[in-house]
Amino acid sequence: MTLAESSYARWRTLEDEQVTLNDINHILAPANDDLWVAAACVDRFVSDDQVQRSLIELGIKRTNAAVERCKEVLLLPPTSSDAANGPTELLSVYFNDTPEDAQLCQIRTTLLERLDRLSSFVEIRKELLAKKGDEEDDQAIDEEWEDDPWEGESSTNAHHAASLALPPIPLQDFLMKDILDMACFFASQESFDALRTLLTYHSSCLWPSRFVILECIPCHSNPSDYRDFLPAYDTATDKEFASPSRKWRVVEDWVESTEVQTALSQTKLPAGFESLLPASNSSQGSQLLSTQQLTIWYQKRVDQVISSTGMLDTALSLVQHGGSLGIPGLDELGEDLSLMTRLVYDTPQGENASNVRDDEEWTLARWRCMESSQVVSAYLAHSTTDTIAKDISRLVMPYLFVLESRSERAGRPDPDLPNRLLHNYILGAPLDIVAAIFEASKPTFPPAQRLIKNDEDIVRLALACLYGSNSLVEWMTMTRIFECLPAWDVAPGTEDDADEADATILSLGQFVTPSTSHPQPGPADLLLFFKPLPVVSLSRALDVLDVHLEAGEIFSRWNVPAPLRWFLQSAGNAAEQRAWANRMARRTGAAVDDLGDTEEWEWLLDDMLKLCGMNESGLRSAFGLLTEEEVSSIFFSGVLSSGREYANFLC
Numbered sequence: 001m002t003l004a005e006s007s008y009a010r011w012r013t014l015e016d017e018q019v020t021l022n023d024i025n026h027i028l029a030p031a032n033d034d035l036w037v038a039a040a041c042v043d044r045f046v047s048d049d050q051v052q053r054s055l056i057e058l059g060i061k062r063t064n065a066a067v068e069r070c071k072e073v074l075l076l077p078p079t080s081s082d083a084a085n086g087p088t089e090l091l092s093v094y095f096n097d098t099p100e101d102a103q104l105c106q107i108r109t110t111l112l113e114r115l116d117r118l119s120s121f122v123e124i125r126k127e128l129l130a131k132k133g134d135e136e137d138d139q140a141i142d143e144e145w146e147d148d149p150w151e152g153e154s155s156t157n158a159h160h161a162a163s164l165a166l167p168p169i170p171l172q173d174f175l176m177k178d179i180l181d182m183a184c185f186f187a188s189q190e191s192f193d194a195l196r197t198l199l200t201y202h203s204s205c206l207w208p209s210r211f212v213i214l215e216c217i218p219c220h221s222n223p224s225d226y227r228d229f230l231p232a233y234d235t236a237t238d239k240e241f242a243s244p245s246r247k248w249r250v251v252e253d254w255v256e257s258t259e260v261q262t263a264l265s266q267t268k269l270p271a272g273f274e275s276l277l278p279a280s281n282s283s284q285g286s287q288l289l290s291t292q293q294l295t296i297w298y299q300k301r302v303d304q305v306i307s308s309t310g311m312l313d314t315a316l317s318l319v320q321h322g323g324s325l326g327i328p329g330l331d332e333l334g335e336d337l338s339l340m341t342r343l344v345y346d347t348p349q350g351e352n353a354s355n356v357r358d359d360e361e362w363t364l365a366r367w368r369c370m371e372s373s374q375v376v377s378a379y380l381a382h383s384t385t386d387t388i389a390k391d392i393s394r395l396v397m398p399y400l401f402v403l404e405s406r407s408e409r410a411g412r413p414d415p416d417l418p419n420r421l422l423h424n425y426i427l428g429a430p431l432d433i434v435a436a437i438f439e440a441s442k443p444t445f446p447p448a449q450r451l452i453k454n455d456e457d458i459v460r461l462a463l464a465c466l467y468g469s470n471s472l473v474e475w476m477t478m479t480r481i482f483e484c485l486p487a488w489d490v491a492p493g494t495e496d497d498a499d500e501a502d503a504t505i506l507s508l509g510q511f512v513t514p515s516t517s518h519p520q521p522g523p524a525d526l527l528l529f530f531k532p533l534p535v536v537s538l539s540r541a542l543d544v545l546d547v548h549l550e551a552g553e554i555f556s557r558w559n560v561p562a563p564l565r566w567f568l569q570s571a572g573n574a575a576e577q578r579a580w581a582n583r584m585a586r587r588t589g590a591a592v593d594d595l596g597d598t599e600e601w602e603w604l605l606d607d608m609l610k611l612c613g614m615n616e617s618g619l620r621s622a623f624g625l626l627t628e629e630e631v632s633s634i635f636f637s638g639v640l641s642s643g644r645e646y647a648n649f650l651c
Contacts, residue, residue, distance in 0.1 A: 007031050016046050016172075024054050034062040035100050038107045042114075045172040049122055052171060056118065059111045066104035067254055070094065091263035102267045105255045109264070112253050114175050119248040120201050121174045124194045131193075168194055180209050187216035192226050199229060203245035211297070219305045223318040230318075231294055233326035240288040241326075295329035298322045302333065306363055312341045333364075335402050340367050342395055343375070348382040372403060376425050385432050389440035392451055396422065419457065426461055427468070427523040431477045434465050438484035455486040459538045460530040463545065467512065467568060468523030472561035475553045482542075482549055490539040504537055505544055509568035543617055551622040554607045560584045567622055574625035581623055581631055584608060585638025605635050 011027050031037050041059030046052050073094045074087055085093075095102035168191045169182060179198065183206055186195040195213070199206055206213065210229070217226055234241035254260065289297065298319065305315040316337040323330050344362055370378070379395040380388065400418035407414045426434055438461075441452035452458045462481050471478075511529055514520040521529075533541065548567040555561050560583050570576040585608065612623040612631045623631055 008036070011040060016044055019044060019046050019051055019055070021051055021054055024051070024058060028055075028058060034065060035104060037062045038104055038111075042107050042110055045175055047171050049118060049125075049171060052175070053115070053118055056111050056115045060108055060115070063104045063108035063111070063255075066101040067108065069098075069101055070105065070260075071254065087259045088262045088266075091260060092266045095263055095267040099267070102264065105260065106264055108253070108255050109261070112249070112256065116201065116248045117175050117179070118171075120197050121171055123197050123201075124168075127193045127197070179205050180212070183209075183213045184216040187213050187226075188218065190218065190221055190225065192229075195226075196228060199243075200246050201248055203243065207243075207245075214301075219308045220311060220314065222314065223321045227321050227325075230321055230325060231289065231297060231327070233291065233294060233328065235326065237288070239290055240294055242288060291328055294327050298327055298330060299333060302337070303364060307361075310361055312337060312344050312362065316341050332406070335406075336364060336367060339375075339399050339402065340364075342398070343378055347379055347395060348384070348387055348391065372421055373424055375399060376421055377428075380425065380429075383433070385436040388433050388436045389451060392422070392437070392440075396425075419454075422451070423457070423461060423527070424524065427464060427527060431465065431469055431471060431474050431481070434461075435477050435480040435484070438462065438481050442484050443486040455488075456535065456538060459485055459542065460527055460533070463530050463538075463541055464523040464527040466545065467508075467564050468521065468526045470563050472556070472563060475549070475556055478549055478552070478564070482545060485542060488535060488539045488542075490536055504533065505541065505568065506572055509571045512565045513569045544619055547615060547619050547621050551611055554611060555580075555584070555622070558584055558587070558604060558607065560587050570622070571620065571624070577623045577625050578630070578634070581608060581611075581626060581634045582638065585635045586641055601639065605632070608635055 007027050007030065011023075014023060028037050028040055038059045041055045041062070044052075044055055046055070070091060073090060095105070168186065168189060169177070174182065179202055183195060183198050186192075186198065199210075199213075210231075214226075214229060214231075217229075223230070232241035232243075233239075255264075302315045302318060305311060305318060316334065319330050319334040319337055323334060340362060367375075376396055376399070379399065380391055383391045397418070400421055403421075404414065404417050407417060426437055429437070437451055438458060441450045441458055443450075443455055443458075447453050452461070462485055466478055466481060469478075508526075508529060512521055512526070530538070530541070545564075548564055551567060552562065552564060560580065562580065566580075570580070585604075608623070608631050609628055611621045612626045612628055614620050614624060626634075
């Protein structure tokens with residue numbers, strides 16, 4: 001057996017993991033057959049990066065002579081038969097005539113690409129080691145504390161830190177597998193440092209498939225972690241920004257040129273050599289995206305994040321990063337997500353919020369289908385009297401300002417939009433919530449601190465809410481609302497002004513009286529009635545309201561409560577007032593309302609008389625159309641109907 005045959009035999013007996021630097025230097029390096037040595041180098045994959053680098057460098061070195069021979073072919077004077085042929089055609093002919101040099105050039109191509117991958121692998125491992133060092137430093141600081149409550153987790157932390165130093169893919173696989181598959185794997189595992197290295201140093205292979213890689217990043221991943229990979233906008237070209245790339249080798253090798261690679265692709269190779277060529281990547285997607293395409297990509301990614309995870313904060317972060325990268329057309333999307341995020345994360349939680357709050361997932365489609373009034377109601381669905389004012393300021397007001405801004409951008413300015421939506425909410429809210437809002441809008445507060453800044457607005461809203469309410473028990477709350485209203489210093493008007501105000505009250509009474517063709521109006525309907533009233537009429541209405549609230553409390557005290565609208569309906573109806581006076585006198589005498597002594601009966605009579613006639617301001621109360629004699633007669637009739645036990649009261 002010759003020395004060469006002995007070397008071949010010894011090399012073949014070695015398993016990949018048995019190969020050492022000594023074997024490379026003493027078995028492969030002395031061999032004279034360049035093709036055999038190069039093939040032996042390209043055929044081996046070991047886990048030791050130094051051994052692997054030595055194999056690659058030796059294999060490349062043994063292809064140098066073949067490269068020089070190929071270059072000489074291009075320097076030869078052209079013959080008459082190949083005068084019209086270019087470098088590609090000349091090399092193709094040479095490769096077919098000299099298959100050994102073709103194989104060596106193909107092996108060199110593979111080894112050069114493998115050398116770049118090895119450099120990337122070492123870089124990735126270096127970054128992981130640096131991370132491990134940082135975690136060990138943090139752990140050492142933690143261990144300085146005595147009686148560390150997390151001491152039991154130290155072994156877990158140490159194990160996690162050690163695992164960071166291990167590359168996510170073994171070196172053998174890193175060199176052999178398709179680079180796009182590896183990039184997608186790193187993306188799916190959120191190994192962004194490793195992915196960054198691949199995209200930086202292998203962009204020529206991966207750039208055409210950049211969006212395939214981005215799709216592999218989990219939707220729950222924080223966009224801040226992969227911001228470097230997000231598509232950006234280039235103002236100079238009005239297209240997608242082409243990310244700068246770097247190479248491990250500054251100068252491209254001769255065999256990597258287009259002419260040589262084309263010639264190699266046209267050469268018939270021996271079995272087993274085709275697989276040594278790097279996998280070609282499809283050119284699909286290599287074109288830079290237009291402005292519109294960039295915007296559409298971000299919109300689709302946001303939809304994916306929300307539909308698959310429901311993490312609105314993550315979707316918002318993605319849009320914010322897109323905006324910082326210059327992507328146009330994301331402003332409105334960012335506004336929607338910011339407002340949705342407030343709704344989902346910042347609104348108060350009710351006791352059964354998990355069951356009531358969201359019976360369906362929040363999506364952009366759902367959000368955009370909602371009416372503005374529905375959004376306002378959703379923001380305040382779980383607000384209480386203690387939180388309503390703060391919730392309107394921090395949740396509803398930003399939303400209303402966005403709506404106003406959008407209407408201006410659309411060329412349809414609507415400066416009254418915020419007030420209108422807020423007022424509509426107040427008109428439909430419970431009285432205790434309304435009272436809390438008015439208490440945060442008192443005229444004594446500075447305008448900047450008031451939820452409702454206009455005094456006339458707050459009066460109109462209060463009148464609409466109170467007279468539109470059916471409540472029979474919330475008299476304290478109604479009084480709280482009244483106490484929040486402005487006390488205007490309106491100069492006494494003429495008799496005509498007073499008549500006009502009284503006529504307005506009478507017409508309002510007719511308006512609130514339901515009929516077959518006119519259903520009972522609600523607060524929103526009443527607001528339309530109060531809208532055109534001037535300050536003088538509104539001031540008069542407040543005086544009337546004061547009288548009605550006092551009468552309502554008296555009715556409630558004697559167990560004959562009436563909604564405030566009744567006082568408007570009966571203002572010009574003596575028969576209705578007389579019927580309620582009888583009800584007041586007789587219901588109080590019932591067994592359930594037993595009056596214990598004479599003083600209480602006297603109190604009832606005083607209250608009934610207080611409700612008849614006019615007050616000092618010339619305003620009629622609940623029994624204003626009845627005389628004191630008539631009210632007294634009604635009272636005594638009630639006493640008589642209550643039984644003999646009250647006869648002593650008459651005596």
